[in-house]
Amino acid sequence: MTHGFDLNERLEQRDAQNLRRHLEVAESVSARTRFADDPKGDPPEFGDEEVVFAANNYLGLADDSRVQRAAELGARTVGSGAGASRLVTGDTKVHRALERDLAASKGTERALVFSSGYAANIGTIDALAPDVVFSDELNHASIIDGCRVGASETVVYDHCDPDDLRAKLATRAADVDEDEQWLVVTDSVFSMDGDIAPLSAICDAVDEYGAWLMVDEAHATGLFGDSGGGVVQREGLSHRVDIQLGTLSKALASQGGYIAGDEVLIEYLLNAARSFVFSTGLSPPNAAAACEALRIARKTDRAAELWDTVATLRDGLETMGYEVLGETHILPVIVGDRGDALELADRLRDHGIVAPAIRPPTVPEGTSRIRVAPMATHTADDIAQCLDAFRTAGTEVGVL
Template sequence: MVRMTEVKRTQLSHLTAQLDDLRQRGTYFKLRVLEDEQGPVCTYDGRRVINLASNNYLGLCDHPKLREAAISATENYGVGSGAVRTIAGTMRIHMELEEKIAAFKGVEACVVFQSGFAANAGTVSSILGKEDFIISDELNHASIIDGARLSRAKIKVFRHKDVAHAEELLKEVASEPGRKLLITDGVFSMDGDIGPVDRLCELADRYGAIMMVDDAHASGVLGRNGRGSVDHFGCTDRVDVQVGTLSKAIGALGGYVCGSRDLIDYLYHRARPFLFSTSHPPSVAATCIAAFELLEREPERIERLWGNARYFKEQLAAAGFDVGGRTTPASETPITPVIVGDGRRTMEFSRELFEAGVMATGIAFPTVPEGKARVRTIMTSEHTREQIDQALETLTTVARRMGIL
C-alpha cells in the first residue's frame, strides 16, 4: 500500500527537478533572515552587514514618528480590521489614508490595495476586457504583465523606452474597436532608469489612449517631496491611472491607485484584490499617514538620498564597474545595478560580498535576461559616507579577487 505522503512527493517531482536545475545553474538561493531593524547596517543570518539591498529609501521603516502612529492606532482601534473593505472592514483611518494620498498627489481620489502588486494587477485586469489593447514597455513590472494577462486584452509590447515603437503599435490598432491602454513604469526596478512619461503622455493624448504609470520606485524618490515620476514630468493632469507603493520609500506595506473619482469608485466595485482581501491593520494605515506627513515636512531626506546615490554611482563607475549604460539601460536613480553577466558568477559574487560584510542581492534569469545578471544595489538617505566608503572598498576588493574587475 502506497502512503499518501509518497504519492504527493511523486506528483510534485517536477518541482524537485526544477529546483535541481537551479542548483546546477548556481542560481538557487535561500532566504536571508533579518534579525533586527531594516536599516543601513543590520543583521542578517547572524552577520552584521552594510545593507545595499533594501527599498527603505528614506529610512522610514523604523522612524520614531511612524512607530508612535502605529502604537497609537493599535491602542485605539485594535490589531486588525476584521473584514474586507466592502463588507465591514473599512475603518475611518483607511479613508483618511486615501484622502491623504489623493491630496498629496493632487488628484480627485485614491484607493489603497494590500500590495503594489495587487494594485497593478487588480487595476489592469478590471478596467479592460478581451476586446481591448494594452501597449506595454518590455521591461514593465511583473504585476503589470500579470494584470494584462488576466484582463484577456490583446497585449502589444514596445521596445524599452522606445516611444517611436510605442507609436507604431498605437497606429496599428488605432482603427480597431476597443480601448487602448498605454502603460509604463516610472522607474524601472532592475536598471534604475526613468520611463519617458512625458513623451508617452503625448502619444496617449494623440491616440486617445488611457495613460497609466506604475510609480512604485519613483514614489518618495522623484518629484516634489517625492510625488513620483508623474509629478517629476509635470504630467499629473495627463495620466489617467497612477499606481504607487506604501512598502518602499513610505516604509510600511501596501499599494495604491490614484485618479478620477469614477476610476476609484469603479475599482471599489470591480478590482478583485480589493474585493477579496482583508483591509490593512489600522496600525499600517496610521503609519502610512505619518509617512506622507514626513515627506511634506522633511524634504531634506530626499536630498540626502540623491546625494548618497550620486556619490555611490560615481565611485562605482570610477572603480571600473559596469553600472548600466554598456549592455543595459543607464541607471538614473538610487537603484544602481552592478552588471556581472553570468548568473552563477553573479550569485557567487553576492555570497562573497555577504561574507565580507555587504548585503547586495544577486539577480539572475528569469528576473533579468540571460547574460545580464547583476548585483542590484540601492542607496538610502540614511547611509553615512563612512558606510558607503566601506561598502565601496568591499565591493572593489571582492570583485578584484574574483576577476570581475
C-alpha cells in the same frame, strides 16, 4: 501511474540552473542588521552585523521611531487589523486619512488603498478589462500578471521607446474598429535598470490615439517631486495620466498599494476590482505608518539625504571602473557573466555588504549585475565600507 507533483524534481532543476533561492532571517529592518540562514522550524541564530544595500526601504523609515509610533497609535485607537473587507466594516478613518494624503501628493481627486501593489495592479487591469494593453517590455511582474488576468490581448513595446509604442498603436488602429478600449502601462522607475520612462513622450503617443495611460510609481513614490508624488507629479503630468499606481512598502516603509485618479475611477474600482472587493482591508497600523512616512517624505529633507548618498556611491563605483546603469537611486552594477555576478555578491558578503546578484531570466543574458539600493540612513562609514568592498571583491573576482 501518478497524477501528483514531483516537487523534488522541480527543485533539482532550479538547483541545476542556479536559480534556487533560500530564505534568510533578518534581525531587524534597518541599514545595518544581522542575518541567519533559514532555520526551518528552529529559532534563528544570527551572525555578525552587515550593511544592507539590498532593500527597497529607500528613505530608511522602516525603523524610524516616528513611523513606529504612528503604527502603534493606529493599532491602539483603531485596531490591529481591519477585520473585514473595506466594503463591509474594514473602512476606517486611518484608511481615509492616508488616501487623502496620497491624492494630495499625486495631484488627483481621490486615491484607493489596496492590500499590496501587486493586488492593485492585477485588480485594476482586471476591472478595466481592456481589449488590448500596450506594455513596456521591462514592466514589473505584477503588471505582466495583471495583463494575463484582465486583458484580452497584450502588445509589448520596446523598453522606454515612445516611437515603438506609437508605431504599435498605429498598427493596431489600422487593423481594428474604433470601439476597442486601450490601456498603455509603464513603470516610471524600472527596478532592474534604474532608468526612468519618458513619460511626456508616452503621454503624447497615448493622447494621439485616445488610449488611457497607467503609470506604476512603486519605486518613485516619496522620492520624486515637490510633494513626494513621484515622477508623474515631478514632471507635471498628473492631468495627463489616467491612473497612477504605487506601493506603500518601499520608500513609505509600510505595506500595501494604491491607485490615484479621478473620482469616477476610484468609485468604479472599489466596486469592480476583485482584489479590493474580496480582500480584508489594509491593517490600520500599516495605513497609519504609511501616512506618517508620506508626511516625512513630503515635509522633510530625507529624500535629499538619499540623493546625496546615491551620488557618492555612483561616482565611487564608476571611478573604480564599474559600469553603473540608470539615473536614479537604484544602482545596477553590470558584471556580465552570471557566475561572476554570483561570486561577486558572495565576496561582497564576506566584506559585510549585502547586495544581491541579479541574473537571467530576471535580466537578459550577458547583463548579470549587482543591484545596489542605498538608504537615506546609510552613514559615511557605511558608504565607505561598500565602496571598499566593491574594490576588493571586484579585484578578487577579476571584474576590475
